[in-house]
């Protein structure tokens with residue numbers, strides 16, 4: 001599932017290639033049109049002749065702003081890729097993969113495609129994000145920017161919750177952008193067990209967590225972008241220390257990495273941690 005680092009890398013790589021480009025045609029795959037929270041025919045007729053003006057990210061959403069040549073209010077294409085959504089910027093004449101959701105043809109012969117193998121993503125086309133994207137107004141601060149709120153504000157925010165740490169980190173109202181994979185990596189780095197209750201976390205552990213979140217996410221963005229075979233349609237997690245490594249050896253203490261989670265249903269994805277060095 002793409003989380004903050006994947007979407008941030010995508011924004012950094014795709015942003016400059018999309019900015020200023022004119023959409024010449026738009027198409028929606030009738031088979032996957034239900035992922036669009038907008039009438040597909042209107043989407044296909046409203047996108048052409050608009051120009052991409054800005055690309056930004058909020059939590060696990062990627063937003064592209066489009067303006068009409070003659071002015072008028074910009075509209076936003078908001079994509080929440082959920083489990084299996086990916087983007088592709090390809091030669092417009094290439095054959096789209098079977099699970100393409102929409103395709104925007106761009107001046108210059110390329111096409112921006114949104115692909116979704118898991119068919120769980122959500123696509124919004126809106127002039128008013130807060131009104132049209134559910135949960136938007138409840139999103140917490142960006143997880144990679146907790147340093148900006150300061151330690152005291154972080155503690156106050158953290159202490160509002162009673163959850164286990166794993167659930168707390170994935171709660172988008174607490175911090176936006178973290179999901180199953182990066183909550184594993186952050187808790188590993190902070191040496192905290194995922195099933196610890198928030199109330200059991202000592203003040204010095206709170207500080208460690210506060211100091212750990214941004215560097216883990218920033219290092220992941222750097223690792224994703226450093227991959228010479230970077231492909232926004234694929235997901236590289238080879239740099240992760242515990243996530244996806246159940247049964248392997250902990251890189252810090254040599255203990256065997258544990259795995260829990262049935263994998264059945266949302267919020268129950270398998271997760272990993274080390275009983276040897278996380279407490």
Ligand SMILES: [Zn+2]
Pocket residue numbers: 250251252253254255274275276277278
């Ligand atoms: Zn360990």
